[in-house]
Amino acid sequence: MTADRQALQVRIEQALRELPLGEQDIAEIAAALMESNPVLQRNHRLKLDSSLFDFRCKITAVIEHFAPHGLTLSAYMGAARRAPGLFIQSPATLIANIEGVAKHFHGEGLTRSDYLRAGLRQSGLFTMSAATVIAHIERVTERFHSEGVTRKNYLRAALRQPQLFSMSPSTVIANIEAVAEYFRTEGLTQRNYLRAALKQPSLFYRSPAAIQSNIDRVTNHFRSHGLTRSGYLRAIVTRGPSLFTQSPATVIAHIEAVTQHFHAEGLTQRDYLRAALKQPQLFHQAPATLIRHVQLLIDMQRQGLVTFGGADAALPDKPLAPLFAFLVKAPKFFCLADSNYKLRMEYARVTGDQPGGGALLTRSRRRIEADLARFLGRPTPPPSQGAKSV
Numbered sequence: 001m002t003a004d005r006q007a008l009q010v011r012i013e014q015a016l017r018e019l020p021l022g023e024q025d026i027a028e029i030a031a032a033l034m035e036s037n038p039v040l041q042r043n044h045r046l047k048l049d050s051s052l053f054d055f056r057c058k059i060t061a062v063i064e065h066f067a068p069h070g071l072t073l074s075a076y077m078g079a080a081r082r083a084p085g086l087f088i089q090s091p092a093t094l095i096a097n098i099e100g101v102a103k104h105f106h107g108e109g110l111t112r113s114d115y116l117r118a119g120l121r122q123s124g125l126f127t128m129s130a131a132t133v134i135a136h137i138e139r140v141t142e143r144f145h146s147e148g149v150t151r152k153n154y155l156r157a158a159l160r161q162p163q164l165f166s167m168s169p170s171t172v173i174a175n176i177e178a179v180a181e182y183f184r185t186e187g188l189t190q191r192n193y194l195r196a197a198l199k200q201p202s203l204f205y206r207s208p209a210a211i212q213s214n215i216d217r218v219t220n221h222f223r224s225h226g227l228t229r230s231g232y233l234r235a236i237v238t239r240g241p242s243l244f245t246q247s248p249a250t251v252i253a254h255i256e257a258v259t260q261h262f263h264a265e266g267l268t269q270r271d272y273l274r275a276a277l278k279q280p281q282l283f284h285q286a287p288a289t290l291i292r293h294v295q296l297l298i299d300m301q302r303q304g305l306v307t308f309g310g311a312d313a314a315l316p317d318k319p320l321a322p323l324f325a326f327l328v329k330a331p332k333f334f335c336l337a338d339s340n341y342k343l344r345m346e347y348a349r350v351t352g353d354q355p356g357g358g359a360l361l362t363r364s365r366r367r368i369e370a371d372l373a374r375f376l377g378r379p380t381p382p383p384s385q386g387a388k389s390v
Helices: 002-018 023-036 038-042 055-068 073-082 091-104 112-120 121-127 128-149 151-160 169-182 192-197 208-221 228-240 247-262 270-277 289-301 320-329 338-351 365-376
Strands: none
Touching: 002 023, 002 055, 023 073, 038 128, 055 073, 055 091, 055 112, 073 112, 073 121, 091 112, 091 121, 091 128, 112 151, 128 169, 128 192, 151 192, 169 192, 169 208, 192 228, 208 228, 208 247, 228 270, 247 270, 247 289, 247 365, 270 320, 289 320, 289 338, 338 365
């Protein structure tokens, strides 16, 4: 390193010490600035008292401007560690970048606070010009507007996956079109895939080859058990878009773990896959959780709290077959919370009410809670936020 460059690095490190940074951070940020910043690369004889090195004032100016919108020193410093250009960039430019995007999309509900949060996760957004970010959003939404993508819902997706603000629109468009075309003969339309992407925004930037492989590997593995690409795609699009990105090895392992555990009791892969197509959660929920839920149902059956049609005709070595037949027809009962099953068991124990058949399961949780409260002389509990009826 020449004497000029060495003096420059020392000056950068000195300026960084005016900020809340550790020595390791200072050394790494200084090296990054020296290697990547064109101003520093071209100006080895830059005056050491240049305002370029007033990092503290630049950082402070940005934070003070956006403090009313929730920007803090610690959060912004975290972003600057990942994008060292923020230490050198003019605060007026950074402020204009953020304000420009927020102002342009204000009518779609994008606030400064929203965009700042996105920038803190995707630090490069702070240094991207507002015109560039706006063009990225506009081009994608213009291309897919006729298929249900609006600026408002695409911005919501981008706030969940901030790289969409900076990603080339041609790449985003190509990603969507390639997957929809690949699965066109299985009935996947571009509109449906876009609907899934708005729920699972990573689909906008995931490699089409990776998405295609995820689907193909699962359906090829279970083809002999009745799983088709068209059936799997319908289940994913309507109720489980995260499965487009789920590792196929994980999906396969989840299905096989549950069916192997209960194989001796009569649960086949073909039947369990039929259930999963109706309740796609079964493809990705932890097998241990699902097995525990089934075990709670088995306990309820053994205690006589529930019975299932066909029990009298069940083979002696398959007494649980009617239970699994019920679950395949109504697979949501694989997925109730542990507390839901235990509440029903406690209700039957305390009240002595055993309604027969599967009624103790199918009766709404709200009704079970209210009836138990009345029996105990307690106030009826309020509905849980977001509680399901079952």
